Amino acid sequence: MPWTSKEDSKLIDALLQLHNTGRYKADGGLRLTLKTHFSILYDMKAGRGTSGFGWDNDRKCITAENSVLEEYLKSHSDAEPFRYKSFPFYEELSIIFGKDRATGKGSVDYVDIEEALDKQAAPKNENVGDDDATSTSFVQANVFEGGEESSKLKKIKLDTGSQLSKAIKESSMLLGAEIGKATDFLSRALEDTEGIEKRLKINEALTSLSGLTMLERHKATRKIGCDRETLDIFFTIPEEEKQV
Incomplete structure (x- = not known):
């Protein structure tokens, strides 16, 4: 049975939750495949020597003049499948893999x-x-x-x-x-056990609020989870006030 976009969304959602709680490991299996695909797009969009490339935020795909793209593909044949391919979860995957790609694991210190x-x-x-x-x-x-x-x-x-x-x-x-x-x-x-337990519940609490996109929800999860005072205040606010 082919993998559906709905299942893609659920997978990305789960990976973001693991990443936000610090339990995510970027290598292995399907996650390694996602990381490989993200890395190819990242190098086209923000890598060195990729002048002329852009990003269509509506279609979620790389943009470039044909001449620029053809020249790039001469030395990056693995990017061929992504020349017109939509990659709807690029922003979410940049949260998970972006830091590793920017610093470059194995690069010179x-x-x-x-x-x-x-x-x-x-x-x-x-x-x-x-x-x-x-x-x-x-x-x-x-x-x-x-x-x-x-x-x-x-x-x-x-x-x-x-x-x-x-x-x-x-x-x-x-x-x-x-x-x-x-x-x-x-x-x-x-090291704070209580803080960890609360962080695990942030996304669950935000999911119950209407009007938030998945990306907005995970950005809010990271922002709330990174500040202990904000985290404590969030869980003291009544549900109806959170909705407002």
């Missing part, structure tokens, strides 16, 4: 990038030996052998590397601080 750039941008010692010849040639262009042109090119590369290293350091510090705050908050929240 920020610290590794900083160290590599620092090595590239660091001034060369005048008393370099034969062992440094290879790294020096990496900074200098082979086209120019010494002279004024070589010095200018070397300075440009060093300046660019230094600026990029500084920008990544600042970004990684800000990102690390935000991740640290979020981790500390979630750790404290998950």
Whole structure:
């Protein structure tokens, strides 16, 4: 029996509930298939080097000029089935998989990038030996052998590397601080048994309210569940007042 759109909706609803309670694991079985499909669309819509791609929010599909799409498919053949395919649950799946896709599991760590750039941008010692010849040639262009042109090119590369290293350091510090705050908050929240039990009941309570779409309901679930004070207040409000 073919899988229906109604069953799709129920599956996504269940995955969002698991994700909101922190019990969802993104890999394995059908979930891995969903993640693979989402990743293909995410790379087309927001990946590097995908200029010219857009998103039709009404039809829930990728948009692009034929020439742009054909060029992309030359190196991304797995995206062929999605050139005109509607993907109605992209926004919901972005809640579940978006963070992993944006950070890129298995990608190079920020610290590794900083160290590599620092090595590239660091001034060369005048008393370099034969062992440094290879790294020096990496900074200098082979086209120019010494002279004024070589010095200018070397300075440009060093300046660019230094600026990029500084920008990544600042970004990684800000990102690390935000991740640290979020981790500390979630750790404290998950240790509270009463808070966990209430979070499990948020979606059930919101489902009884009329006028909310599935996406609105899950966004509300995440917002209420991430703040203990809001969570406590929500469950003290009478049902008729919640409806208002």
